[in-house]
Every structure is written in C-alpha cells, then in structure tokens.
Amino acid sequence: MSKSNTGCYTITSIYRESQTAPEGYVELGKVRSNFLVTTFVVYSYGRNSLKREMAIKKKVLPIREELGCYETIQIFLGFKGPRKMTTLMHILTRDGKRSKYRPANESEMLLKTQSFVLNFYRRVAQASVNNFQIDNDLDFIVMQFGRVERDPFTTD
Known part of the structure; x- marks a missing residue:
C-alpha cells in the first residue's frame, strides 16, 4: 500500500x-x-x-x-x-x-x-528454553521434554 x-x-x-x-x-x-x-x-x-x-x-x-x-x-x-x-x-x-x-x-x-506457561504435571523441575510440549488435542499431550536438573532432561 x-x-x-x-x-x-x-x-x-x-x-x-x-x-x-x-x-x-x-x-x-x-x-x-x-x-x-x-x-x-x-x-x-x-x-x-x-x-x-x-x-x-x-x-x-x-x-x-x-x-x-x-x-x-x-x-x-x-x-x-x-x-x-x-x-x-x-x-x-x-x-x-x-x-x-x-x-x-x-x-x-x-x-x-x-509469556506462556506449560503444565508439565511435576515431571519438569527447572525452567529452560529447551522445555517444550507437543499436543494434538487441547487435553492430550503427545510428547513433552524438559529439564529435571542442571544437565539431565526428561522426555515423555
């Protein structure tokens, strides 16, 4: 324009x-x-x-x-x-x-x-830019990845 x-x-x-x-x-x-x-x-x-x-x-x-x-x-x-x-x-x-x-x-x-807040249901203990969730429905999380301690991460 x-x-x-x-x-x-x-x-x-x-x-x-x-x-x-x-x-x-x-x-x-x-x-x-x-x-x-x-x-x-x-x-x-x-x-x-x-x-x-x-x-x-x-x-x-x-x-x-x-x-x-x-x-x-x-x-x-x-x-x-x-x-x-x-x-x-x-x-x-x-x-x-x-x-x-x-x-x-x-x-x-x-x-x-x-900002966005993700609910990891107590599976993730620390904030990180690498924390993420993938969902296919509003109530069902397909995968989540997040920091547990300084170096270890968890994935579900």
Missing part, C-alpha cells in the same frame, strides 16, 4: 457473480509488517479497531480479526546467518473450528503476549 510507514500487503481474490458479469477483486485481508520488516500480522477484512475510520464505508464493517502473526529474530552470525522464527495463532476449539478473535485495543493483540 502506498503512503504507509510499514509494509502492508492486501490479500485479494477474483470474484465473479455470474459468467456474464465482469470479474472484480474482493479484499480478503491484510498482512502488515513492522518498520524493520521482522514482524508480520495477518488480519481478515474489516475495520481497524485502533484507528478512527473516516470513510463511511469502513465505519459499517465489523472489527477485523487477527488471524495470526510471526516474528523473525536475526541470530548474531551476520546478515545471512540463521534466524529464529516465532509463530503465534489462536487455538482451535474442541470441535476443530477456529475461534474468532477481534482485539479491541493494542494490549489484546497476539504480539503483546509475552
């Missing part, structure tokens, strides 16, 4: 009501990056809750959904070195559907979430 301080990309699709109608473009959502192009947030089509919309067309739209985001961090091995990528998405409901999330202010956005 022109006149934008950050990278902003519009996701569109071709739409046609009938075979005789001309093709048109419909906006599906947006991807917006920060100034350094290290963080990207994916939104559905709708009104930005953080901005006061001036156009009448935008005022009647629902607040846009925040679909997910990812952040890349350069590891200190030079510009072409490896990067760490963090992806955040909202969890699915028990029946496998995506819950709708429309943040009303900046503190409710995914990127403002700074």
Whole structure:
C-alpha cells in the first residue's frame, strides 16, 4: 500500500457473480509488517479497531480479526546467518473450528503476549528454553521434554 510507514500487503481474490458479469477483486485481508520488516500480522477484512475510520464505508464493517502473526529474530552470525522464527495463532476449539478473535485495543493483540506457561504435571523441575510440549488435542499431550536438573532432561 502506498503512503504507509510499514509494509502492508492486501490479500485479494477474483470474484465473479455470474459468467456474464465482469470479474472484480474482493479484499480478503491484510498482512502488515513492522518498520524493520521482522514482524508480520495477518488480519481478515474489516475495520481497524485502533484507528478512527473516516470513510463511511469502513465505519459499517465489523472489527477485523487477527488471524495470526510471526516474528523473525536475526541470530548474531551476520546478515545471512540463521534466524529464529516465532509463530503465534489462536487455538482451535474442541470441535476443530477456529475461534474468532477481534482485539479491541493494542494490549489484546497476539504480539503483546509475552509469556506462556506449560503444565508439565511435576515431571519438569527447572525452567529452560529447551522445555517444550507437543499436543494434538487441547487435553492430550503427545510428547513433552524438559529439564529435571542442571544437565539431565526428561522426555515423555
């Protein structure tokens, strides 16, 4: 998008009501990056809750959904070195559907979430960046790995 301080990309699709109608473009959502192009947030089509919309067309739209985001961090091995990528998405409901999330202010956005707490059910005794869990359901953990003491780790 022109006149934008950050990278902003519009996701569109071709739409046609009938075979005789001309093709048109419909906006599906947006991807917006920060100034350094290290963080990207994916939104559905709708009104930005953080901005006061001036156009009448935008005022009647629902607040846009925040679909997910990812952040890349350069590891200190030079510009072409490896990067760490963090992806955040909202969890699915028990029946496998995506819950709708429309943040009303900046503190409710995914990127403002700074910590996560995993329940290792007393199997892990120490905090570590290597601790992780893999689950396939909201109540069933397939695998967990974590620090027990200074050097030993456990996996279940």
